Amino acid sequence: MHSSILGYLSRWILSALLVLSLLLPFGVRAADAQQIAATLCAACHGPDGNSTDPAYPKIAGLDRDYLAKQLRYFASGQRRNDIMAGIVATIGEADFLPLAAYFSSQQPLPGKVRNARLAEIGKQIYEDGNTETGVPACAGCHQSNGSGNARFPRLAGQHQAYTLQQLAEYKSGRRAADRLMVSVGQRLSADEMKALAEYIAGL
Ligand code: HEC
Ligand code: HEC
Incomplete structure (x- = not known):
């Protein structure tokens, strides 16, 4: 009886150690x-x-x-x-x-629109694209509220300067690890990029 309690205890300790050793690296x-x-x-x-x-x-x-x-x-x-x-x-x-x-896992804080008129123009391109030049609607991939997902990144609330710079880098091909956004960038004009960056800051 004595030995079976010991056996039980040692098994318990062993499995507790095993669980700990599995959890520890994550912690x-x-x-x-x-x-x-x-x-x-x-x-x-x-x-x-x-x-x-x-x-x-x-x-x-x-x-x-x-x-x-x-x-x-x-x-x-x-x-x-x-x-x-x-x-x-x-x-x-x-x-x-x-x-x-x-x-x-951190809570994103909203950005600030500085030019409401420009943001209005940006909203139109974001929602509908530009059929004349083949710009697709941003909302189609990044979603209407810009919250994004694993494939299409969150854009909402981002600093204007950063969004603008990235769009320019897709257009020039400097940022081209993912060609999908390069084909979007190539179709955007400088004015459209500014308007989009302004609208995205307020999403
Ligand atoms: C067909 C889907 C698709 C459409 C449409 C699209 N995007 Fe993207 N976008 C992507 C993907 C995919 C990435 C990530 C690319 C990478 O890893 O470089 C991305 C990345 C971006 C980034 C970089 C974000 C960051 O955090 O660095 C910006 C800015 C952006 N998109 C803006 C836009 C705008 C503005 C439009 C509309 C004119 C648009 N996208 C339309 C798929 C799309
Ligand atoms: C000295 C300033 C600096 C420090 C420190 C720094 N970063 Fe950055 N980070 C940047 C800049 C600038 C960019 C934009 C790069 C570009 O334009 O491609 C960036 C971009 C990123 C991006 C891409 C964001 C996007 O939306 O695509 C990630 C992710 C990132 N940083 C993570 C980190 C992490 C994690 C650390 C710490 C280990 C870190 N950074 C430290 C300056 C910094």
Whole structure:
């Protein structure tokens, strides 16, 4: 009887240890990601991914898989940006997904429209596209409210300057890891890009 209690106890301890050893890496990873975010990413993107400096994109609330994919693009050089290339080189590939999950789980803050007339023009292109030049409706992929998903990133509330710069990079082919957005960018005029960036900031 004595030995069966001991056997039961040791089995219990063994399985508890096994569960712990399975859970521990995730706990450590999550803590790691939060710490990396606070020490390495916050300076530009804000502690919760809502950057206040328009030179840096808001990354709060964007889909986890989209964010992780962009980190891989920066690492491979498929998406060219010297700052982010330097950043991803200092962290391990294993941290990409936990970091993406952290920023994805943060509440995105709204942006600000500065020119309501321009935003009105942007809304029309966003909702209907431009049939004359073959610009597709942005809403068709990024959704009417700009909330996006894993395939088509969230745009809502983004800084005008960042949206404008990315549209220009798709148009020129500098950002071309995903050709789908290149074909959209190529059809946009400079005026349309400005109007779209203004409208998207207020979504
Ligand atoms: C020194 C400033 C700086 C720091 C620090 C920084 N970033 Fe960035 N990040 C940028 C800039 C600038 C861009 C825009 C790059 C471009 O134009 O392609 C960017 C873009 C991104 C994007 C793409 C966003 C999108 O919508 O496609 C992700 C994801 C990202 N950063 C994650 C991170 C993470 C995670 C960290 C910390 C490990 C970090 N960044 C640290 C400046 C920074
Ligand atoms: C056919 C689907 C599709 C349509 C239509 C579309 N997009 Fe996109 N968009 C994408 C995809 C896919 C990506 C991600 C590309 C990548 O990884 O570089 C993207 C990325 C973007 C980005 C970069 C976001 C970031 O966080 O860096 C912006 C800005 C953008 N789209 C704006 C627009 C605008 C404005 C329109 C309308 C004129 C539009 N898109 C229409 C599919 C689409």
